């Protein structure tokens with residue numbers, strides 16, 4: 541079925557054979573980790589998400605793309621329990637997640653990265669990592685009264701955090717405030733923190749935003765490495781170079797709906813995708829947002845790996 545990537549050495553090896561039949565919106569996957577049906581979310585009169593059927597392939601890297609306002613972040617929020625849909629059901633690894641709150645979703649192994657907020661910036665890098673650990677025994681009042689139970693766990697959590705930080709080359713920053721990290725280092729910390737809870741599905745919201753080119757390759761390698769370790773990755777991204785380079789599968793949203801799906805090189809050529817990025821503005825003066833969308837579409841069409 542799928543073949544895994546080896547990071548760093550040339551172009552990543554793409555996982556193939558992920559779908560059953562012709563690639564089209566809602567196409568079945570050979571081994572889906574997420575299956576969503578009839579998920580809708582309305583804000584006022586606006587249907588921000590209107591997904592009839594969507595399957596995300598397991599142990600592959602899927603990019604969720606689409607023009608500004610397409611509903612990508614809203615769908616992310618719904619799937620991770622941070623927002624509630626008007627209608628719909630979805631499963632993660634066979635377990636229904638509709639109505640399950642975000643902290644329980646994370647404990648089940650579906651974890652999303654978070655932007656480093658101001659408050660988290662005031663914690664050290666190590667404390668940020670500790671916050672990412674799940675099932676901390678100290679959280680339970682009874683166990684909190686029995687320090688020998690949680691002290692050992694505290695040590696284990698710290699050792700795990702240091703191990704992951706070393707892999708992400710952040711070990712020299714352990715005691716630094718997270719706010720002092722560069723944009724790229726913050727993204728690395730966000731990903732490192734997500735790994736503290738041993739996820740099976742890692743969801744990344746714009747992992748390349750604000751990342752200095754010097755750290756781009758390192759971030760890409762870490763994402764590819766998640767797949768090599770058996771995890772599934774779903775990410776929202778506007779950087780089409782990245783999408784083409786590392787995604788095995790691309791889901792394109794526009795106006796709340798999934799308008800196309802497929803391997804990166806195929807999906808970019810579909811008329812529905814070109815229409816989605818150009819919108820209805822073909823013959824008009826384009827505003828800033830539309831110009832960005834057109835640029836993104838050009839990258840989709842012409843960029844080489």
Ligand SMILES: Nc1ncnc2c1ncn2[C@@H]1O[C@H](COP(=O)(O)OP(=O)(O)OP(=O)(O)O)[C@@H](O)[C@H]1O
Nearest residue numbers: 583584586588606607608609610611612613614615
């Ligand atoms: N809390 C909210 N209240 C009202 N409208 C919202 C809210 N969240 C999102 N929307 C609207 O829903 C639509 C989808 O927004 P969403 O942020 O999900 O799109 P997106 O594809 O992630 O866009 P971008 O790429 O610009 O981040 C947009 O029209 C947005 O203005």
